[in-house]
Amino acid sequence: MGRAWGRADEWLVRHWRTVVVLAWLAYAAYYLFSRYAQVRGFALGDTDDNLRLAQVRALLDGQGWFDLRQHRLDPVHGGADIHWSRLVDLPIAGLILALRPFVGGVEAERWACAIAPLLPMLPMLGAIAVLTRRLVSPRAAVLALAAMVFAGSTMGMYYPLRIDHHGWQLAFLAIVLAGLADPRRARGGLTTGVASALSLTIGLEMMIYLALAGVAQVFFWIVDPSERRRLIAYAGSLAAGTAVGFVLFASYANRAAVCDALSPVWLSDAMVGGALLVGLAFLPGRLTSSWAVRLAMAAVAGAIVAAFHALAFPQCLSRLEGVSPLATELWLSHVKEARPIYRHSAEIATLTLALPIGGLLGYLLLAWRARRASMKLARTLAVAAPAFTALALLMWQTRTGPAAQMMAVPGSVAIAFFLAPRAFRSENSLVRVLGTVTVVLIGMGAAVPLLSNYLPFPKELPKAMGKLVATANRRCPSLAALRPVNVQPKGTIFTFVDFGPRIIAMTKHNAITGPYHRNDRAIADSMLAFRGDARNARRIIVDTYRADYVLVCPNQSSATIFMAEAKKGFYVQLAAGKVPSWLQPVDLGPKSPWKMWKVVG
Incomplete structure (x- = not known):
């Protein structure tokens, strides 16, 4: 049995890409099977999914590429201004066009909406597997793929009919993190920059995590000046990718200096920031030989970008949505996902927080293990920072839950990977059995979801x-x-x-x-x-x-x-x-x- 397990373990490590694809196919098949009734009933459950379908239909019916107004909402006043981009519309529209000749228009829409959310799940799973291989161990990638079962908020973004942009944004965020953990400098910087630009092209929901990824590139260079290749690749790809995204996908409305989408505001910030970072990387070595000097120069560059943004776009210094106080009081304050996690039921709060808290402990464990390798420690901290931030932001808005759970998985899995073997080798049989099971369940994020049905959570509304x-x-x-x-x-x-x-x-x-x-x-x-x-x-x-x-x-x-x-x-x-x-x-x-x-x- 030991030899058989060893051969299986070797195969899983060697053929990890195949394992990712098999895991994706398993998730996709299960979701299609379990949600077949919703697919047949065209039960687009979220308002954004319904509007996304309406936007795609308008595009296929001839509405302009850069015209993202929804003319069937508030038609007497010229339609509703929608801040999205067409990037996410493309796979849905492509699937509809491909399926129409075979199943007809209605069925083409139905199955396009069922299949489209499954597409970004593949790069998301692949990026999480890569991230886990780099931070934890190549043998831990399978655990990460399995742990996604218990990341309910994250995987809910990939259910059939969930055609809004959140699944794609999570996928690009996972790729950003994989780039941060890449020991190959130019490839890692390029990966992070391109994925960041694509995420910004879709929307700004992940901006705070992308900003932390940008800070990490500078942090790497401060720790080790040879990281200049990563910094150049990141800055150049971010600036170029953002410019291409703006040219190809910015709507007519987003060509004004608006704050809630990729517009001249954020394009200008990306271009100025990218130019400054490239300039830092090309400074002569005699000027940047000291980490303190590099830190000071980076601080000056950051101050220049902040001052530019504040002076050029002061309207974007407050909340980016710009919702009026009246609408905030009457509407936004009642939106559940815009409430902090502690204002939800104990059941929702517990299920949402369990995996991010496990991830927090796991990243601390990974940082301790990497404490003697400066760059590996730096890469671990660079990935941990957005994960910790997402956990903290749950105290502001629950909508950060999917990102918080996804980014927690590699850290949480580290608990099971490193601590379960130690518990299993214990001479105490109680520790060996219960300790191993407990560590695995916590590390896989499974403990709370498995126990939730047996916990006496109070209900939000009276039963009737x-x-x-x-x-x-x-x-x-x-x-x-x-x-x-x-x-x-x-x-x-x-x-x-x-x-x-x-x-x-x-x-x-x-x-x-x-x-x-x-x-x-x-x-x-x-x-x-x-x-x-x-x-x-x-x-x-x-x-x-x-x-x-x-x-x-x-x-x-x-x-x-x-x-x-x-x-x-x-x-x-x-x-x-x-x-x-x-x-x-x-x-x-x-x-x-x-x-x-x-x-x-």
Whole structure:
């Protein structure tokens, strides 16, 4: 058995690329099988997935490459301004075009949306395997691939139908980390720079981690001046890649000095920063012989970039989304993923934090083991810094959970890889058995997910109300429930903010808005309409947005906000049957979870 295990271990190490592909195929097959019902029901569960499909359809129907306005949201005011890029649209559109001749238009869209999220999972798994091989051991890569099972927040970004950009951004972030851990300087710098540029082209959600990766390149050079090749490769590829990304993918709106997407703001920062870093790397050796001098020069370069940004783009010194205080109070403060982790249920907090905390301990272990090798220690700390930052940011917004879990995996696996053998060699049988199992479960991130069903977590809502909300959340977005809505004469529907993208993706109707911060005026108006009285609602719905219909889903998550905070508001009146004369009920059938009215006056 020992010889057989040795041969298997040798094969896994030698053919690790094949193992990555096999793991990807296994994950993909399982996800397609387990979520087949959702695929058949075209259950695009997230607002961003629905809007992404609407954006791809618009592109295939002839909308301009650089025109990213969604003209079916808020059509009376020229459409909704969307801050995304077309880069993520490309694989979805390509799959639709490739599948259409074989299965027809509807099925092509359905299966394109099922397959597209699985594509970035392969480079993500590959990069995590490479990162683990470099920081922990070539033999630990298989453990990292297996540990991804318990990174639920991360892997949820790769489920079929999860077609938004988060999966691609996580993949590029993993490649950035693999570049940081690369002992080959030029290749590592090039990998980090190109992956950073691609991530920025998609969006700015990973910017803080990318910035830390940039700081790490300078840190390497400060520790060892021979790292100049890495610094040159990184700076040149970042500046060039960002410029190419801007030219090819920046929308008309993003060519202005906006703060929430790749625009002249961040392009200028990348170009100035890249030029300064290349300049540092090319300084004569006699000027940079001391680490203290290199540190001082790097500090000056950083100060120049910061001063340039502050003086040239002062509007981008505060929160990048620029959401108005009113929209923040009425809408953003209620968005669950924008809340800190401690404001969620104990179950969600525990499941989200378990792996990042294990990763924190594992990176400390790796740093201690590398303490006598300066550059290996530097590379370990460079990877650990974004992982620690993501864990800390969970105290600000829960949306950092997928990145925090993914970046924690190599560190967490190190616990199992290095400590489990020591526990197994113990002379104490209790330590040998229970200690080994405990260390493996903690290191693989499996302990909390496996025990969660047996822990007495309190529920966020009372049991009866929780069931009503869950039922409404499930039924209203379904194709069956939307079919009677779709047969009504085409018009503009005024509904909850989160339902706007689903309406335009699954029906012929237009909607008013979706949860996209550049359209915070429409978001605030929508919230105010349902909170205020009928007279105020008519002013917003009819006079401002010229809507043809009002559509609500009783007891859905958005409805609970109005029920709790506006007990005499327009939504509560509608739900109670107190309908104003300017609305006429629309019969959607006795089993419909929706309530719909036509605007008649």
